[in-house]
Amino acid sequence: MAQFLKCPDNVLASNIVPSHVYHYILPELRPFLHNLRPNESTKLVDDDGEEVIQKILDKSNNQLRMYGSAKEIAGNIKIFRNFPESFLFFDEDSYPFNASPVIYDSLNGEKYLCKPDIFTIIQNIALHSIKYPKTTSFHLLLAMVLKSKITQTYGPVEFVKFDEKMFDEIEKEMKEVENESVEQASAQRLYLEMFVLNKNHAAIVSKLRELNPTIWDDAPTISLLQSWFDKPIEQQKQFIFVMLIKSYTMKCIEQIMAKRATLFMSTPKSSPITVRLFEDGEERYVMEAELYHALNRVSTGSDRFEIHNDGLNFGGMDMNDVKKKYGNRIQTIEVCSDVKHKTIPTYFQFIRTPILRTKHRAVPIRAHFSEQFVIPAVDYFFELWKNVILGVKLFQKHQCSDWGKFVPFFHEFDNFFDIEKLPDDFEPFMRNLQKQQYFLRADIRVERVASKSLEQYGASTVKDVRNAKKDGFTVENLKNELKYLGLTNTFPEIQDHAEAVYEDVDRVKKERYLRTCDLFDAVENCQLICVLNRVPNYQKFLHNQKGCKRVFGYKCAHCEREEEVKNTLDIQDSMKNLKIESSNESGSNQYSQPALSAQKDCEKCMESSKTLEETENELKMSQDQLKEMEKKITNTEKELSDSKKEHEKIVESEAKKTEELAEKKEELSKEKEKNQEKEEEILKASRENEELQKTILKLTAENEANERMIEKLLDRISNLSSNNQKTNEIDEKTIEELTPTASVTSKNAPLIIDCLICSSQIKAGQEVIRCPLCKRRFHSNCAFKWRKDHTQCPACNGDLPGI
Template sequence: MAQFLKCPHHVFDSNKVYYHVYVYILPELRPFLPVFESIEAKKLVEDDGEEMIQKILDKSNNKLRMYGSAKELAENLKIFRNFSESFRLFQSSTYPFNASSVIYDSLKGNKYLCKPDIYTIIHNIALHTINHEDTVMLHLLLAKVLKSKIGRTDGPVEFVEFDEKMFDEIEKEMREVENKTHEQATAQLEYLEKFVLNKNYAAIISKVRELNPTIWDDGMANAFLEQLQPLSNTEIGKQKEYIFDMLIDSYIMNCIEQIMAKRATLFMSTRKSCPITVRLFEDGEERYVMTEELYHALNRLSTGSVRLETQSDGSVPNAMNFEDVKAEFGNIIQKIEFIRTPILRSKHRAVPIRAHFPGQFVIPAVDHFFEFWRNLILGLKLFQIYQCSDWEKFAPFFHNIENVLYVEKLFRRHLQKEQYFLGSGFCFEIVVSDSLQLYEVSTINEVRNAKKNGFTAQDLKNELKYLGLTVTFPEIQDYAEAVYEGIYKAKKKRYLRTCDLFDAVENCQLICVLNRIPNYQKFLHSQKGCKRVFGYKCEHCEKEKDVQKTPDIQDSMKNPKIESSNESASNQYSQPALSAPKDCDKCSESSKSLEEAENELKMSKDQLKEMQQKITNTEKELSYLKKENEKIVQSEAKKTEELAELKEELNNEKETNQEKEEEILKASKENEELQKTILKLTAENEANERVIQKLLDRITDLSANNRKTSKIDEETIEESTPNASVISKNAPLIIDCLICSSQIKAGQEVIRCPLCKRRFHSNVIFSLFSICAFKWRKDHTQCPACNGDLPGI
């Protein structure tokens, strides 16, 4: 479903890109646009028009540098043109449905679609699901059919509940269109073949127009006829191909219309069955509704004859804060679905909003204010052309602007905090042109390009002087650093470019104007636009902050005893002075002294008031400093705590690492000992295996050759161990050393194990065959056969 909400890229043609750029840029810059035919022929685009925009920028004589790169301008245009019924404002007849549809949320959590956006979804589903050889023709015919029907939604803005299952069903039906229409067109072509052979083209056109009169009007029919007539008798196949295409197009559009007819209530204004909705505009923290739209909804809820009427003349839609709506109408509005509608803006223009009245589009008044001044400063270059240090000469001109913006009217009606709208098509330049003829024109300089590594605050100051703005605004360079800092933070890039320099020059001039005209300050503050001017400090915002910090009661409670004593003293001395007779010298002298005393008391009272005010201001400063100090202390305490936690974590990690190192060392030592034991056991095992093998061999020989031996001497039996080999009855006894496996010869010294009676070489140093035995005796004191203790050598 999500893919059907967004407009496909390929339905956007280069002609519309050019027109959107024309509408988006400042009126004073439009003459610098190149002629469309000199850039490129009309064609569909795939990249939101970025390539086309780059060609426009290349041939605009550097007059559009304030809009940045082609990619940035394409992104801003995509935001600017993307609103419901945009084709009405841009007067698009060929590809009107090139905006994305939006699923809105209500305050109750339900999802809604604006009725005109349903046509856009149908348009997108058809383009995604229906295969057509001639894409351009499909776009044209589809737009023609849908635009002929969208007039049914003319009237107040209406919404319907979003039903995804219903659009899934529409998609499924759309996918069946191709096969169905092919069969119908084939059958109809067989019927029309006789007219082809007779060259009765009028009958063919009549039949096609009968199939779908919406798309085959006089213009389309004549264009098709011009394709058929030049073909000769030998090109009948080509004629049939043209006719078949016409039939296919007719049946496709018929199927789409039938799909829409099954759900007729979606595609027309039906006030009785349509839910009662009101758009709730959200701009940051501000939430408000159009008064006309709210009253229309309330009138639908009303069962009596009393009707709510607005005082708007239609050109300036009134608005009402949502909190005031709830306070005034209470539970009545519970039956209304408030559709959350964000206020959208591109960098240079606000996105138009469909007004309550059909065919009208509006934008917030504050956006009109900024767009007007942008054209005045960067388009007309008012303060560069008319360099005048006497600001009073500009007064009549700016008074006219106040009337245009309804500033005075608003304040007379006590609507300082109410938002309101102005028509998006209002032309400010007409008001400007009538007022500028009174002043002498100066030569102007153009904003220069920024360096490759950006520009600095000092570069901005130099640029303001170079542009001649210090003549009208001697203080303008004082705002350069604050403006530069604000733009740099908002941009969040390493270098500020030429388009950012234009923004900086604009904001510096706007701050100077605001500081000179109090009504502009009030207007901007009431419309919540103060923060949109980089580097600007709003006095009204500062006062509101002070009021929040210091309650009004605090002033009346300061030093009441001193004031009352001063007043009583004043009354005490002033009363006799008023009743004293003029003829008495003493009285006159006392009167003079009393007057002097009274004057002194008044002076002291004024001084006391001044002191009280100073004390109050000091207390405010101290209170503010205390709060700041508390914040700093809390911040430092938090940092100290975090540092302590970090140190503790590091210490824990260090201790853990030490324990791990100790375990590794211990394991390493154990491993070394284990290796030694393994080597020892391996050596012993190898020696034992050799002895066992020799014994087995000799036992085999003994059993084979000496089976008749009957009796053996007790000593012989005693020494007939696994290490001894008996060869024959009368042969001498042969005994091997169990350690070195060499023979113990007669006369060699031996050691006898007291436990198992085995014999081993004793004096191995002089034995040529007993080097291994020497090594054994060096490291061991146990018998290798039974592990019994051996006697010392």
């Protein structure tokens, strides 16, 4: 089952990679991508689109340097596109699903799936189970069928329980699809081939449409089929047979889905009552509209909630507030690792949904009722200002130290972030947004419209951020860059933030040295700090939305104030405890005096007054002690803060030393690797030398054998010449078979033949092999051994094709 929950490597189409890049980069940088759409036909890639992205970077005229390398962009986009119904966001209805389905945990530990993700699992099971050769067209046809069905799930966001057994059954049925499809297609093959021969193309289209209207009612598919009618007859036949198989395959897949129809359609009345619980670090909140919709399913009459939605802002509610206000209605249980809860009926299922982000963008989230996508308001804030600073380049274009001229520009953003100034008749649920987390539509952009309010003041020449050096950049380099870009004209104090920003950027860098993309981050954060220091409402908004720590080098005044208040309260609590203890001691001293009789009260007046004086003195002393302790506490706090700073410096220096040691180790390991490579080369050379020596020895032995054979031949020639027998009695066949190694002693003596390889006689009955070129014979074993090291005959040096 695990393999079906992972996005396969071969479902990302090269044609949609530019669309992913388009949605990921700043809006101001998108226009140049329109000219970079790929013209080649669709192909599936298995490198997350890295190669396509590299081509885009090569043609981008250095406009995308802030995003890093092609590999980094591909990795970030892989995260960015991985959410339910992402194909709607990227407008890729005709391409395969390329996001991995996610199994969500509810608060009570049950597993759930978002309904649209079920289609992705069906796709993955089909690609894994059907072994028939799957071309790009198979992936596209499968996507066409599945995405035509997914429209039936449009409506409120729904979840279903994850049932692994059900998907195992689907996999089993999928494995039978291939054989069924081939059998059914084979039965129809001859019938359609007759139409091919008769050129009755309309009948072919009609038959295919009858088999699977989902595919063949689509104009691009019909166009593809018609393009094959101009090809040779045999090619037409083969193509139509393949289309037959695929049509039957898709029909079988549709039948498998039809058995489980409720999984593949919207069923808001019968589906489990679920609410997404968004988790962002320690923050846990829900979408208000989604919560109210769930509450209305268990409410009647006046208890029902009116759901507001202006299409822009989507309110949120902290989970603690949800429990306080509606705990008796939701009746849910939260399972903790260290606490055992009693079993309570669970009407609601809170689906734990993490807020995901890449370096430059937040991962979109489907709004509950519409097909719109939203992101947390704090992420919208950062994305908007990134485009204002690095896309529009507002503060470079309009260099003016008079901040009052920028005020009209900020009015355009009041409905997004300045929530303290909402009109009296504004929706009530929006008034709670000041401290609650909330969402904004991801596709609303007003930066360019807002910047027009500054056109009356003229525009300066805009410069691009320069490239960092190979060994990184320093704080001074950053300060010089801020001045070079003209930002000191708008923000005279901007260089004062450079050091703090530089430290944070250096702390989170991805490679050994700071790169150009890191320089962009530093320039952006320096400007953002200056904006925050000038607009108090933005400071408060960022603090309420828990985004303060995401600004490099920024010190939030609200966070510091809260920390001071917390410390003060802790001190007051400790002082109260001390006072209570001292008062208890003094009280116990008073009430511990022995009881006096009424007759002796007058006589003891002086003694009682003395006791009161002593008690007052003790109280004064205890107050002095409290003050001293207070001073000690403050001094201790200062010492702790100083020691903390020293500790941080020590940790930082140790970290640098560790980094230097790591670098040295890396250099040593590289040198070690080089030495090992040299040793391997020497060993290789010595082995080659040994082989050469062996070859020389072998050749020497062969040469000596050849010399011995020559001597034998010369002896036999002399014997033949001295022989008195008539040579006419030897027939032509004997002459052909006679070899230099054959020794003839007499007319009736048997022919003696020696093996040239082992120089021993070939006796009758022994297995021999004969060279097809020179007709010489050799022992069969000798020939095979010779053949292992040689390719030529030892007699004629010709090739031995027959051995």
